[in-house]
Amino acid sequence: MQHDAIIIGAGHNGLTAAAYLARAGKKVLVLERRGIVGGCAVTEEVDPELAPGCRVSTASYIASMLRPTIIRDLRLDSYGLRMVACDPGVQAAFADGDVVAWWSDEKKMRAELERIAPNDAERFIATEAELKRLAAWLQPYFLESPPDLHAKGLRKLPVLWHTWRRFRGISGDDISGLVRFLTGSLGEFLDRRFESDKLKRLVLSNSLYGKHGGPYQPGTAMGLLFHLLSGGDAGQQAWQGHVIGGMGAITQALRGACEDLGVEVRTRAAVQQVNIANGAATGVTLETGDVCEARLVVSNADPKRTFLGLVDREAVDAEFRRDIENLRMDGPAGKVNFVLSEEPRVNGMPADRSRSQRSLFTLIPTLQEAEDNYNASQRGELPERLWVDCVLASNVDDTLAPPGRHMLTCFVQYLPYRPRHGSWDEHREALGDRVMALIGQFAPNVPGAVIARRVYTPVDLEATFGITEGNIFHGDISLEQMFFMRPLPRWAHYRTPVANLWLCGAGTHPGGGVTGAPGYNAAHAILREL
8 A cells, every 4th residue: 555544635634633643653645625735724815816915714714622732742833823812702793883892801701791781790700600610521522532322242331431430520410501501592591591682692692603503493502612612722711812824824734744744745636536445445536537545544524525425325325325415514604705905993892902802893693683594594595684703813913914904704694505596606796795784884994995805605615615515514513413423323433334434524523613623533543443
């Protein structure tokens, strides 16, 4: 064999898996279909003709749960990775000209609560402490395979022992709390706890990114815990950060670590199929017709793209293929990236906010509007009141644009993957116009300051980044597709029914976000088996 392992896709999880395999002495080849590495974590120019040198994080745009272990193990700081904490971590702008911040500092947060929700202040502080405590119980499972519920005989003993050790100190209240947050609805939780509409919307603004379901649907409360897991090089709970150089700086650092460990990385090397002989993967064939052989193949592509696009249908049984076909995808989100001639002047932004503190603002609907918007998107309609998360990355990072230019990246949900009437080719620029008009209601100078923009609908995300149906998480983050159910029951440990074929992408445990955890876990599972 030419290589010990071939990794399909140079996204952050593929590069993470490659680095750990190479650290263990394996000869690794990474194949990337695009001309740059990074998958959805890339930094690119918005429009090289209209705005040369103006770069933005094209898809993923904030670092939150990148695992500290990976940063340390691979010495990513030595390859140029630098992150700056977002504080406030969330900031919501309202139609009445008020801007409400969610500060990490308790004293500042109390002052904000006393201003907008005095009756909820103590309850909010207590709730945040409860959520962090509950999230801490889930934290250890991030960098390990989920329990094997299908183990038999003596193999069950280490599974039971490990699980007991993890939860031996948990109280009955915390068990019921975890169950409530994993199965309940975010909207009902917020309605029970708080009176203030603004406070509820502030919490909503950081809890359902890219997820199917309006806030009143079961299972949506888990977003509260998901975003309170630790991240950054210090491993701080609920940490969010700007990456200097954009999100592509993460994957460039990973590439540097990989290559220093001996990994071969090839771009513009699209894989056409996984080669299988006698039920086992033996390598891949590229679209050019070239064949690359390896002892094993590791796919960083999502499960649908892997098994419905790269693996011959006869290689897996009909039931497995049907289960893969039924995974919930149809991504509900898009991106609109702008180059501006001036910084947005958000109505009500406090005068004492620094440039970095003015770098993010969310235009969040009410809970009921968000519920209605999701339902509309599932009917194929573009919602009336879009949900737009805005990050002015150039306020923190001067490397992204020349003087006099400002980079605004906007995450938009809920959007239909399949419009009810026409196609996204017909509606793409209308979406961009709607986003620009909404921002103009809160920052009136923005529409007149637009130099260039680029709209990514769910279909565009699929075509550009190779993620099925534009789902940024490689499959919905819902209870039936999480933990030992991700991507499927019995296949939640990175193995697949095809011998020597593994998965390492966000479609596996623990899911999406730029964490590196699926790649880390997959590499360690492979090394244990080898």
